[in-house]
Amino acid sequence: GQNIDQPTEMTATEGAIVQINCTYQTSGFNGLFWYQQHAGEAPTFLSYNVLDGLEEKGRFSSFLSRSKGYSYLLLKELQMKDSASYLCAVMSVKTGANNLFFGTGTRLTVIP
Amino acid sequence: DGGITQSPKYLFRKEGQNVTLSCEQNLNHDAMYWYRQDPGQGLRLIYYSQIVNDFQKGDIAEGYSVSREKKESFPLTVTSAQKNPTAFYLCASSIVDGAPMNTEAFFGQGTRLTVV
Numbered sequence: 001g002q003n004i005d006q007p008t009e010m011t012a013t014e015g016a017i018v019q020i021n022c023t024y025q026t027s028g029f030n031g032l033f034w035y036q037q038h039a040g041e042a043p044t045f046l047s048y049n050v051l052d053g054l055e056e057k058g059r060f061s062s063f064l065s066r067s068k069g070y071s072y073l074l075l076k077e078l079q080m081k082d083s084a085s086y087l088c089a090v091m092s093v094k095t096g097a098n099n100l101f102f103g104t105g106t107r108l109t110v111i112p
Numbered sequence: 113d114g115g116i117t118q119s120p121k122y123l124f125r126k127e128g129q130n131v132t133l134s135c136e137q138n139l140n141h142d143a144m145y146w147y148r149q150d151p152g153q154g155l156r157l158i159y160y161s162q163i164v165n166d167f168q169k170g171d172i173a174e175g176y177s178v179s180r181e182k183k184e185s186f187p188l189t190v191t192s193a194q195k196n197p198t199a200f201y202l203c204a205s206s207i208v209d210g211a212p213m214n215t216e217a218f219f220g221q222g223t224r225l226t227v228v
Contacts, residue, residue, distance in 0.1 A: 033217075042220060099160060102147070104153055104154035
């Protein structure tokens with residue numbers, strides 16, 4: 001089965017940096033995704049990691065350590081619009097196909 | 113434009129009634145998924161399908177049913193057996209095979225179901 005853990009809530013200040021952690025246990029690991037979801041809306045894709053290391057994309061970076069079952073999403077120069085839930089999702093190869101399993105999400109509140 | 117469409121956006125159901133949520137995609141994706149999201153919670157997998165005429169139960173399939181008669185369509189029926197159906201339902205699709213980067217899931221805009 002899959003076990004994905006992330007903090008429930010975080011608060012950070014506008015202009016600051018925040019790191020959202022995700023730990024996972026899964027069989028057939030085939031990549032880790034981060035999604036952003038604003039309240040009442042569909043999740044939108046932020047990043048994908050399948051190899052160890054850091055992937056940078058503008059203000060957002062994502063890191064993966066497969067041996068530790070650990071990832072983080074780093075948000076720099078926080079803006080008020082970054083207030084949202086951030087979902088960690090693990091792709092697991094199951095019966096020859098890929099399936100995506102989500103954590104419960106981290107609700108980030110950015111304050112002035 | 114390619115995408116994934118869910119309808120309706122809001123749905124009200126009386127207790128004891130079955131209701132069907134629509135999900136259509138024109139992305140030529142093989143895999144389709146249904147997730148349920150409760151307030152302040154993450155996504156929980158209800159059912160998924162990797163190929164036409166085949167589907168598998170997710171973590172919380174009880175009280176739900178699906179069909180996959182066409183590649184483009186994956187409707188979800190919430191039956192009267194589902195005791196707590198009020199939630200936000202999200203449909204997603206992705207490529208099954210191919211480079212891992214291509215397996216990003218695309219989501220519909222969701223259907224908010226309320227039992228009255």
